[in-house]
Amino acid sequence: MNAINNNAQTYDYVIVGGGSAGSILAARLSEDPNVTVCVLEAGRSDLRPYVRIPSGFVKTLTQPEITWQFKTEPSDGSGGRKISTTQGRVIGGSSSINGMMIVRGQPGDFDNWESLGNRGWGYKDVLPYFSRSERYTGKCSENGVRGQSGPIPVTPMDWFHPISETFIDAAVAAGHKRNPDYNSGDQEGVGYFQRTIENGFRVSAAVAFLAPALKRGNVALHSGVRAQRILFEGKRAVGVGFIRRQGGEETVVKARREVIVSAGTANTARLLQLSGVGPATLLSQLGVKVVHELPGVGENLGDHYSARMVMRARRGTTTLNEMARGVRLGWQIMRWLAKKPSVLTLTPSQAHLFCKSSPEVETPDLQCVFVPGSYKEGKHYVLDDYPGVTGGWWQHRPLSRGYVRARSKDVFEDPIIQPNYLSHSVDQEVMVAGMKIIRGLLHSSTLAKYLEEETVPGVDVSTDEKMLDFCKSNGSTGYHLVGTARMGPKSDPTAVVDDSLRVHGLENLRVIDASIMPAITSGNTYAATLMIAEKGADLIRGIRA
Numbered sequence: 001m002n003a004i005n006n007n008a009q010t011y012d013y014v015i016v017g018g019g020s021a022g023s024i025l026a027a028r029l030s031e032d033p034n035v036t037v038c039v040l041e042a043g044r045s046d047l048r049p050y051v052r053i054p055s056g057f058v059k060t061l062t063q064p065e066i067t068w069q070f071k072t073e074p075s076d077g078s079g080g081r082k083i084s085t086t087q088g089r090v091i092g093g094s095s096s097i098n099g100m101m102i103v104r105g106q107p108g109d110f111d112n113w114e115s116l117g118n119r120g121w122g123y124k125d126v127l128p129y130f131s132r133s134e135r136y137t138g139k140c141s142e143n144g145v146r147g148q149s150g151p152i153p154v155t156p157m158d159w160f161h162p163i164s165e166t167f168i169d170a171a172v173a174a175g176h177k178r179n180p181d182y183n184s185g186d187q188e189g190v191g192y193f194q195r196t197i198e199n200g201f202r203v204s205a206a207v208a209f210l211a212p213a214l215k216r217g218n219v220a221l222h223s224g225v226r227a228q229r230i231l232f233e234g235k236r237a238v239g240v241g242f243i244r245r246q247g248g249e250e251t252v253v254k255a256r257r258e259v260i261v262s263a264g265t266a267n268t269a270r271l272l273q274l275s276g277v278g279p280a281t282l283l284s285q286l287g288v289k290v291v292h293e294l295p296g297v298g299e300n301l302g303d304h305y306s307a308r309m310v311m312r313a314r315r316g317t318t319t320l321n322e323m324a325r326g327v328r329l330g331w332q333i334m335r336w337l338a339k340k341p342s343v344l345t346l347t348p349s350q351a352h353l354f355c356k357s358s359p360e361v362e363t364p365d366l367q368c369v370f371v372p373g374s375y376k377e378g379k380h381y382v383l384d385d386y387p388g389v390t391g392g393w394w395q396h397r398p399l400s401r402g403y404v405r406a407r408s409k410d411v412f413e414d415p416i417i418q419p420n421y422l423s424h425s426v427d428q429e430v431m432v433a434g435m436k437i438i439r440g441l442l443h444s445s446t447l448a449k450y451l452e453e454e455t456v457p458g459v460d461v462s463t464d465e466k467m468l469d470f471c472k473s474n475g476s477t478g479y480h481l482v483g484t485a486r487m488g489p490k491s492d493p494t495a496v497v498d499d500s501l502r503v504h505g506l507e508n509l510r511v512i513d514a515s516i517m518p519a520i521t522s523g524n525t526y527a528a529t530l531m532i533a534e535k536g537a538d539l540i541r542g543i544r545a
């Protein structure tokens with residue numbers, strides 16, 4: 001181990017990652033004025049129009065200056081393709097570039113975590129933490145599960161397209177119930193997404209938590225720096241070494257109490273590995289000295305593999321494809337400037353359908369989404385030249401698992417990310433079932449007044465085999481990477497952290513971000529990550545909800 005510079009600055013807590021979880025942790029830990037916190041963040045300022053204006057989402061994905069331009073390894077399930085699985089590298093992390101849709105998941109997701117040996121992570125235990133960070137402005141159900149005074153606004157959809165409403169009608173006609181609040185504990189049904197958008201702007205975890213915390217004076221933020229290793233004295237984490245540029249000189253910050261890794265699922269696993277915590281064989285291939293052997297570091301990678309189909313709308317129908325261009329776009333910009341609902345404040349998907357792939361399944365195992373617009377086939381976020389709509393779908397709880405492995409000791413070289421999409425036969429069956437459900441709705445008589453022809457993939461893709469092939473060769477990431485530092489008891493050989501989020505076998509080191517999920521949640525993963533951070537902060541402070 002390199003010598004630790006004795007002039008290094010010392011804080012009570014050093015947090016690696018000023019993203020979704022890191023922002024909450026910095027804010028909660030610094031509520032005590034006697035505590036000092038240092039946040040190390042690889043990205044820089046989030047004061048950018050494409051970050052702050054919700055529809056800028058698609059632009060951010062291709063901007064390397066604010067994103068980790070990660071790609072997955074090819075596999076049979078991805079039709080031999082590498083898939084871009086961009087993550088946020090900017091203040092606020094992925095919360096500054098995500099799709100802003102808030103989906104908590106299902107009660108059973110967390111009861112399952114608890115049944116895997118994680119005490120205090122059942123649905124009833126995590127509910128207060130979901131509520132704590134949110135300020136839900138929609139109509140609340142009477143069971144009191146929604147938060148109404150937290151820092152993150154969760155707002156109902158305020159801009160509606162008649163085809164989206166007709167999609168909802170089609171789902172109701174097909175027997176699905178209209179659900180006014182899928183985050184109430186009963187997820188099943190169809191309706192509109194809830195969003196982290198307020199007054200026309202994205203409200204990221206950094207805007208809601210980190211920025212106010214920085215004003216307290218006991219939080220230091222180093223941006224544009226990459227942590228390259230956690231420093232240990234024996235088995236105790238004592239600080240973090242970071243660099244500003246590839247091959248640059250290392251600076252050290254020391255942690256009096258704890259080092260907390262909140263670098264996101266891919267980077268957290270990679271940082272642990274580069275710090276000598278991980279599978280011994282991998283560490284030896286990398287030339288990293290083993291501090292503590294933990295075979296599960298980087299394993300158990302999960303994601304929501306999604307596919308989409310496109311329908312051409314009848315001539316004269318105005319979809320987002322037309323509204324996001326020319327004079328119509330000008331009008332929408334004017335509306336946004338006047339603080340009126342506008343296409344500029346849309347989430348990437350407008351309507352949802354949480355449903356079952358078959359009657360035998362106990363709770364919804366599919367998430368279907370509807371967008372009153374469409375992208376050109378094979379192109380990244382280029383709108384079709386004709387009026388079109390998109391139906392997408394993914395399996396809630398896929399069984400396929402992959403891994404993240406550092407490629408080299410250099411934190412400027414992207415890690416190997418292999419999600420092994422659709423490697424499990426159940427996942428293949430559920431994806432095909434999902435395609436049949438969404439296709440049935442898009443071709444229904446209810447939507448026929450608007451839609452005329454399936455353009456992607458086309459009706460000749462009609463057998464289960466062809467549909468599976470289509471999913472394999474056209475599907476994509478849900479951007480919901482989780483699981484590479486899975487939480488579980490010591491008796492579980494693949495567990496990385498215990499149910500207090502402490503890394504097994506080491507002292508003063510916790511992982512608190514999406515990587516600790518033992519199994520992916522039934523929905524987009526942001527809300528669950530915020531909950532993990534809220535609970536993680538209490539675990540550190542010894543507070544019970």
Ligand SMILES: Cc1cc2nc3c(=O)[nH]c(=O)nc-3n(C[C@H](O)[C@H](O)[C@H](O)COP(=O)(O)OP(=O)(O)OC[C@H]3O[C@@H](n4cnc5c(N)ncnc54)[C@H](O)[C@@H]3O)c2cc1C
Pocket residue numbers: 016017018019020021022040041042043061086087088089090091092093094095097098099100101102103225226227228262263264265267268271411478479480481513514515523524525526527529
């Ligand atoms: C494009 C996209 C769209 C998404 N859409 C949705 C959605 O609509 N709804 C939803 O619920 N979920 C969505 N998600 C998923 C959700 O945003 C993530 O699950 C969640 O934000 C993960 O939070 P995190 O704290 O684990 O990581 P992040 O928020 O990614 O934070 C990690 C931070 O650590 C920093 N970092 C990493 N390595 C280092 C290092 N070595 N040194 C210093 N800093 C480092 C990163 O730059 C980053 O800022 C989306 C994700 C993406 C990427």
